[in-house]
Ligand SMILES: Nc1nc2c(ncn2[C@@H]2O[C@H](COP(=O)(O)OP(=O)(O)OP(=O)(O)O)[C@@H](O)[C@H]2O)c(=O)[nH]1
């Protein structure tokens with residue numbers, strides 16, 4: 664049975680890219696009965712009924728699935744940031760990297776507007792935290808090739824606070840993209856209109872990019888993060904120090920003998936990364952308390 668990837672889903676039709684063809688599919692009735700919603704990004708088994716049409720038979724296991732936006736199997740988030748108009752708050756980046764880690768999704772950090780500001784601080788933070796970190800300018804084209812390399816052969820979703828240059832970068836990566844995107848969803852479908860659907864685009868370079876309204880700004884606020892005990896594992900730069908604290912159940916916030924705190928003080932962990940962790944930990948704690956009171 665042929666398999667393919669759902670690139671687009673509109674009004675009950677699923678557009679599955681299988682080989683060089685796009686097949687327009689309907690879903691089998693049992694998906695509804697089993698309460699399974701096929702998502703853009705899903706790998707699906709299909710049967711062909713002729714004339715470019717087919718039926719979704721089965722959804723293959725997912726690497727990850729997001730609810731807002733509804734999309735599956737994202738390999739990596741490309742987090743666009745900027746050190747100047749607007750200045751990106753590292754906390755927003757750290758929250759996204761944690762959400763990504765929780766969903767088995769890699770991250771590429773892209774510090775844009777290099778022509779206006781080198782963004783040395785942001786660059787240093789994420790480089791030393793172990794992320795693929797790139798500096799770009801959509802204005803001069805600097806770093807765009809490095810970004811193209813980082814997304815080749817993968818499914819990426821771009822995110823970043825408003826004005827950092829997401830659309831500008833995508834247009835430099837793929838000059839035709841403007842037209843494609845503009846038609847379908849108006850400047851990456853920020854959802855001002857009713858067509859809030861998600862779609863995958865295959866760039867000429869072979870990269871696949873998700874047009875994801877829900878990721879387009881950091882309105883990922885609604886995305887729930889793990890409980891406070893799990894949070895430490897969503898910071899890969901903490902990993903070498905976890906398990907070395909004096910107390911086994913150390914929260915790594917202000918405990919005596921905490922190896923993570925010590926590493927942050929020594930500069931082995933970036934201070935802003937630890938500050939973000941502590942802030943997220945506090946939020947998770949309040950959330951837990953609230954949940955407990957409710958029951
Ligand atoms: N100098 C300079 N300006 C840039 C660069 N990238 C984007 N801009 C400008 O920044 C402004 C915002 O860029 P957009 O591409 O619309 O940003 P966006 O992230 O898509 O913003 P939203 O649509 O609000 O989410 C525009 O005026 C761009 O011309 C850059 O690398 N250098």
Ligand SMILES: [Zn+2]
Pocket residue numbers: 908913914915916918920921922923924
């Ligand atoms: Zn600790």
